[in-house]
Structure formats: C-alpha cells, structure tokens
Amino acid sequence: MTLPRVTLKLATSLDGRIALANGASQWITGPEARAEVHRLRAAHDAVLTGIGTVLADDPLLSARIEDEAPDQPHRVVLDTHLKIGADAKILNDADGGPVSVFCGGSVPVHMRAAIEAKGAQVIALNRFDGPSISFKSVIERLGETGSRSVMIEAGARLAGAAIRSGLVDVIEWFRAPMMLGGDARPVFDSFGLERLDEAPIFTRVAIDECGKDLWERYEKADG
Numbered sequence: 001m002t003l004p005r006v007t008l009k010l011a012t013s014l015d016g017r018i019a020l021a022n023g024a025s026q027w028i029t030g031p032e033a034r035a036e037v038h039r040l041r042a043a044h045d046a047v048l049t050g051i052g053t054v055l056a057d058d059p060l061l062s063a064r065i066e067d068e069a070p071d072q073p074h075r076v077v078l079d080t081h082l083k084i085g086a087d088a089k090i091l092n093d094a095d096g097g098p099v100s101v102f103c104g105g106s107v108p109v110h111m112r113a114a115i116e117a118k119g120a121q122v123i124a125l126n127r128f129d130g131p132s133i134s135f136k137s138v139i140e141r142l143g144e145t146g147s148r149s150v151m152i153e154a155g156a157r158l159a160g161a162a163i164r165s166g167l168v169d170v171i172e173w174f175r176a177p178m179m180l181g182g183d184a185r186p187v188f189d190s191f192g193l194e195r196l197d198e199a200p201i202f203t204r205v206a207i208d209e210c211g212k213d214l215w216e217r218y219e220k221a222d223g
C-alpha cells in the first residue's frame with residue numbers, strides 16, 4: 001500500500017511556541033503566512049487535525065483564497081472519544097470539503113449517528129497509540145481511500161505524535177519574529193529522548209520571507 005505524502009504545517013514564534021500559557025494564540029504569524037496556509041490546504045487531498053484544536057479554535061479547515069474557488073481538501077479530525085460537538089463549525093460548513101471523524105471502536109453507535117447526521121463520515125478504529133487512536137492507522141486508511149497528500153494542522157499533542165511516528169515527509173514552518181518564552185506552549189509535546197542521535201532529523205530545502213515571517217520547508221533526512 002502506498003502511504004500518502006504527509007506534510008506538517010507549523011506556525012510558531014521564533015522560539016517555537018504556538019500559544020501563551022493561557023492559550024492565547026491568534027495571531028502569531030501574519031496575514032501573508034495565513035494566506036499561504038490556505039494555498040497549502042488547497043494543494044493537499046486531505047487536511048488533518050486533532051480534537052484539541054477543534055475544541056480550542058473551532059476551525060473550518062477549508063481553503064479560502066480571495067477571488068478564487070480553490071480545490072477543497074477532505075477534512076479529517078482525530079477524536080478517540082468523539083468529543084466533537086454537533087455544533088462544531090467544521091460540521092456545519094457546506095462550502096468546505098467532506099469531513100471524516102476518526103474515533104475509537106468503543107464509541108457508542110448513537111454518538112456516531114449524531115455526527116453522521118451532520119453529514120460527516122465517522123470511522124471507528126481499534127488500533128491505538130497509548131490512549132488515542134493510532135496515527136499510523138489513520139494515515140494508512142486515508143491512503144487506502146485515495147488520499148495521496150495529507151497536511152496536518154494541529155497542536156502539540158498530534159504534531160508531536162506525527163513526528164514521533166516517523167511518517168512526516170515535509171514540514172512547512174512559518175516562524176514569526178516574536179519571542180514567547182519558556183512558559184508559552186511548545187510546538188511539540190515530549191519526545192522523551194535520552195540521546196541526541198535519537199532526535200528526528202530533517203533537512204531544510206527552502207527558506208523564504210512571507211510578510212514579516214520566515215517560511216522554512218524541511219524534508220525528512222535520509223537514513
């Protein structure tokens with residue numbers, strides 16, 4: 001089976017933080033970077049996020065580009081316990097692409113039906129990474145159903161899980177010239193590394209200015 005190409009999009013302060021300790025995060029990067037994110041969404045078959053981001057930001061995850069009608073990516077939420085509310089914007093937006101919510105196999109049928117009634121597909125998995133459904137299984141399933149490219153836009157938990165999985169091929173990193181300090185929320189949760197030679201390594205393949213921000217692209221290093 002061919003796995004989709006997996007891109008991780010990150011928008012951080014210069015010191016790699018995504019929000020203040022109190023959660024305030026909008027907006028760290030500028031309008032030019034946000035416009036590029038919409039172009040990136042349109043260029044991917046699927047855009048994937050975690051329930052943490054849905055509950056915190058209530059995003060649409062659609063591609064919105066001025067004076068254009070861009071391709072709309074399949075929108076995917078990882079939500080083990082199906083905590084997403086029927087009123088989540090992503091479930092109530094006819095303009096974006098189709099929505100799939102992946103949950104654990106023990107979620108009761110009536111809960112799945114309430115989300116399916118909103119027009120979303122609910123996919124139950126019985127493979128787990130610790131307490132959450134298996135990231136790799138989600139990516140495999142997306143590949144099986146025709147996605148060739150997937151972009152992750154998520155918080156520290158899912159972004160960290162994606163890097164730890166070894167399945168991230170590309171990182172699109174938008175970095176604002178702002179410092180948030182060690183009490184702010186980091187871009188990844190813990191890796192639990194004890195040796196530097198265990199650290200995931202990427203190669204920088206492009207660097208551009210994007211308004212006041214930097215836009216760096218990294219690809220997974222060989223070996």
Ligand SMILES: NC(=O)c1ccc[n+]([C@@H]2O[C@H](COP(=O)([O-])OP(=O)(O)OC[C@H]3O[C@@H](n4cnc5c(N)ncnc54)[C@H](OP(=O)(O)O)[C@@H]3O)[C@@H](O)[C@H]2O)c1
Binds near residue numbers: 011012052054135
């Ligand atoms: N700057 C950026 O680029 C950016 C982008 C997006 C979001 N954010 C910020 O990130 C914050 C939210 O971060 P977060 O860490 O709470 O949320 P998250 O990473 O978006 O979602 C994490 C949740 O996804 C679920 N999940 C399901 N399968 C998973 C798996 N295999 N691995 C990891 N998680 C899995 C887990 O809950 P269950 O186990 O219950 O399913 C987990 O708690 C918000 O403040 C938001 O603004 C920043």
